[in-house]
Amino acid sequence: MYAFLGWLGLIAFGWGAWLFIPGFRVFWLHELAPAWWQFQRMLTGWLPFSLGDLGYVAVLLWVLWQTYKCIRRWINKGWQFRIWGRWLWQMMLATCLMYGWFQLGWGFAYLLPRIQQSFHLQLKSYSRAELQDLAQWLAAATNTNYVQQKPESEANRIAYFRENVIPAAIEAYHQLHLEGATGMYRHPSIKPSLFRTALNYMGIEGYYNPFTGEAQVNTDIPPVLLPFVTCHEMAHQMGFAQEYAANFVGFLAATHAHDSLFRYSAYLDMLLYACNSLRHDGHTDDSLFLHQLWESLLPGVKRDIHEIYAYEQAYAGPADRLVMHVYDAFLKANQQRRGIHSYQQVIALLIQYKKQIKEHG
Template sequence: MGKKTKTILLCLLPVQILLVKWASNYPDFIETYYSNGIYPFISKTLRILFGWIPFSMGDILYTALFIFVFRYLYKNWKSIKAKPLTFLKDIGVLLSMVYFLFHFNWGLNYHRYPIATKLGLEREYTQKELTQFIQYLTEKSNSYQFQITGDSISPVHIPYSKKEIFSMTQEGYRELSKTYPEFDYNFSSQKSSIYSIPLTYMGYGGYINPFTNEAQVNGITPRFRLPTVSGHEVGHQLGYSAEDDTNFIGFWVTSVNEDPYFKYAAYSHALGYCLSDLARKDEAKFKEMINQLNPGVQENFREISRFWAEYENPLEPVFKSIFNVFLKANNQQEGIESYNAVVGLIINFHHKYGF
């Protein structure tokens, strides 16, 4: 790459940042011309290109980039020390290209209208509404747990493979698209990340690769959680970047699936978020509600707790703090707390539409 080209790319970085900042003030523009304009074509094209490959091309891309950077630093260390400004310029050029690809391929969706606006949902709710909704979710979770296991004691173990869960997630989107065409999902590109163990140490259940548009799930997550995680990541593929939006979509698309295992996954996952919210507000009421759960449902919650506790480490808060900054820099003012904002969405959706 010539010096002139590098200089142009470096100068384009602040211009891009200002343009994205300007566009973020016009969600209607983003919604019309990007999220519902060119983005569906970009997403579908990338899914066609990479969806048929059984492993994650995005993970391979990250691995290759890491090797390239490490090799470059090793081979050029002396020249880097001799000409640090040239090295900083090269970093700026790389950041400029990555910034463009991130926002063009997916990232501008952070600045679209939230799903609450599109569905006409409020986000506020009272503690009484939360408690009543937990009661409803408890009845649903207990019912499906009993239907699946034949007793109230046994935890639910989903018998499907990850590939089958991905396929059934696609069926859920097909069902949802009958009423909401914007959730039409063809050319599936769902993968189990080859970095599932590192993802677990970082505390994540999955992620969307913004450069290849692959929906990555943490493949070692307890299986009964995978339907909602899969639904969540496909929601990202369809252009919803906000975590509260995709948490809601993950629940929604899993709940419309007629399979009882998926129904259980949806209701128990929503119940987990609501119980966590109640625990922060009224610990005594939280304990009372927990005691209403079938022992089998309680065991599934303990399974999830044991899983994350096994991989707990001192660096996890660091990773989450970095992600928190990233979310806030991308128009998610609540940062990582936006994951829990799904509670208000689900409660108000239930009030308005029922499920």
């Protein structure tokens, strides 16, 4: 009980300091949190498997075991408030422990406008003409950087991911750091997820584990997406919590990579975001514009888009819709008002970024 109350007090102190002591926010962002994130990666980076995934399995098994014991006592001894009260107490303790660990070590990052502070970009509204101009720019860049998939990327995706994608992604962030865009990325901890089959049906390409600092990637996705998804998850490790922020920083890292496949992957992924925005805007002449944009793409680019679409359709179903609803609620609870649609907000940043390129070169 004393430990539980002490932990609650620590959470309350953290929230109070965050809300009422501006200096604590600066200290958390520049000193405490980066040191904690690097320490996490130091502890888990050397492991060839995902410790966080095993932790999720252990927590699930523990919950199921405690629930089974509670139901068994209920059947044997009948209804007793003490039995269910003990179970509720255990669940509350576990939830409180995980929430505190999450919030104090990672959750505050959702409240920080990192993109605005680091890159001086704003989530401004944009016109349809600006969106079309961005889509044309991305299509041209996608064609320019097109590279055919390497045969080994299909033969053994996990080995290809570990031996090719991870080292190139680390080098990409090193290049981004040399240009002064981000801090140094140290102590890599990037793993193929252990739940790849389940992730396919849930529509998840990758995720960051705030409890262990690991970046997990679903290596079953089309290989052309692996470079950008890896850079996206690494952006979370750098403290860019919002999904649009991780998208943008991942895009910057991938487009600064020496490996042309990374540049192609980033431009292609952002092109799909721009096309989705145009498709959902509802303007009558956007269908003609999208048709013309499609016709401008190289045959190899079209094949890759067909592969991505075929992969998504093969696993589409109730599981991915349920997960999207749950994750939408999670994002909204963490100050991302647009929920799952916050990924799409990267378009507003790219339009501003494109203007910066035009103005400053």
